[in-house]
Amino acid sequence: MLKKIESARKNFEDDISKVTNPTTLEELRIKYLSRKGIVAQLVEALKEMPKEEKPKVGQALNQFKNFTSEKFDELRTKFESHSKSKREFIDLTLPDRQYTIGSKHIITQTLDEIKEIFKGLGFSVYEGPELESDYNNFEALNFPDDHPARDMQDTFFVTKNFLMRTHTSPVQIRLMTEKKPPLRAIMPGKVFRNEAISAKSYCLFHQVEGLYVDTDVTFAELKGTLVAFAKQFYGQDVQYRFRASFFPFTEPSAEMDVWWQPKGKDGRWLEVLGCGMVDPNVLLNVGIDPEKFVGYAFGMGVERTAMLKYAINDIRILFDNDKRFLTQF
Ligand code: PHE
Numbered sequence: 539m540l541k542k543i544e545s546a547r548k549n550f551e552d553d554i555s556k557v558t559n560p561t562t563l564e565e566l567r568i569k570y571l572s573r574k575g576i577v578a579q580l581v582e583a584l585k586e587m588p589k590e591e592k593p594k595v596g597q598a599l600n601q602f603k604n605f606t607s608e609k610f611d612e613l614r615t616k617f618e619s620h621s622k623s624k625r626e627f628i629d630l631t632l633p634d635r636q637y638t639i640g641s642k643h644i645i646t647q648t649l650d651e652i653k654e655i656f657k658g659l660g661f662s663v664y665e666g667p668e669l670e671s672d673y674n675n676f677e678a679l680n681f682p683d684d685h686p687a688r689d690m691q692d693t694f695f696v697t698k699n700f701l702m703r704t705h706t707s708p709v710q711i712r713l714m715t716e717k718k719p720p721l722r723a724i725m726p727g728k729v730f731r732n733e734a735i736s737a738k739s740y741c742l743f744h745q746v747e748g749l750y751v752d753t754d755v756t757f758a759e760l761k762g763t764l765v766a767f768a769k770q771f772y773g774q775d776v777q778y779r780f781r782a783s784f785f786p787f788t789e790p791s792a793e794m795d796v797w798w799q800p801k802g803k804d805g806r807w808l809e810v811l812g813c814g815m816v817d818p819n820v821l822l823n824v825g826i827d828p829e830k831f832v833g834y835a836f837g838m839g840v841e842r843t844a845m846l847k848y849a850i851n852d853i854r855i856l857f858d859n860d861k862r863f864l865t866q867f
Pocket of ligand 1: 748811
């Protein structure tokens with residue numbers, strides 16, 4: 539038996555010295571170390587040996603087994619490191635990869651700026667969902683049943699009672715229903731309108747709603763707040779005016795215009811927001827006593843505001859994702 543092991547070892551040394559690649563190495567592994575390989579056969583034979591001889595032969599067999607597997611491992615690592623170093627060859631003549639760093643979209647930047655200004659004026663930020671109920675979007679805001687804004691032409695209805703909100707004013711309803719006055723918050727977000735797409739209007743845009751409800755809120759405060767905003771946002775010398783207007787959920791109502799003066803061209807007034815004192819009917823709808831509380835509200839279009847500030851003349855470019863435009867900001 540010891541002789542058998544000795545000759546197996548010799549054969550193995552002979553065999554392994556001829557191995558030149560992973561395939562022949564694997565063949566050899568099967569020949570010696572697989573379940574029916576030479577080593578396994580010798581282990582089987584060992585079981586048949588008389589007890590007295592077993593320890594000695596067993597030791598020799600163990601040594602042989604360790605010797606073979608060590609040799610295999612050695613060669614395997616050698617082959618592996620060889621192929622790895624080939625794969626990882628570094629070509630220093632290649633041009634480097636160009637990483638471009640993204641930036642915030644101009645609308646996000648404008649929204650951030652608007653939020654910061656109103657935070658400075660004591661407003662917190664509150665958000666509502668884009669999919670709204672007809673009740674929050676229209677009814678609670680005092681829109682009569684036959685109001686043209688409910689028309690299928692303007693509103694993306696999802697079901698009979700649910701729609702994509704057409705303005706951020708429903709968030710006023712949510713805020714007043716969920717929290718007790720005094721309330722002072724802005725409510726930014728996306729709004730949707732089923733309008734013909736042109737340089738001036740898009741089916742999707744952003745608004746920032748504002749609401750202040752307390753026991754002694756006045757129209758003068760509303761104007762003061764909006765003027766303070768306009769001066770910070772457009773610059774101290776901004777020219778503005780308030781015009782009487784109408785919204786179902788405010789009474790009285792007004793719109794604010796800002797003078798737009800493109801270089802070398804005629805200037806004109808541009809409407810930037812709607813505002814007014816919260817209609818008592820709206821307060822009743824949300825369970826706030828209109829004898830005790832008053833409120834003002836406003837809503838501004840963010841695209842409008844950004845277009846005015848950055849002299850952009852086509853709203854569609856804000857939604858195109860054209861890098862040549864986006865990287866200018
Ligand atoms: N929700 C109105 C609109 O979309 C704007 C508005 C908000 C007007 C709040 C008055 C008060 O046009």
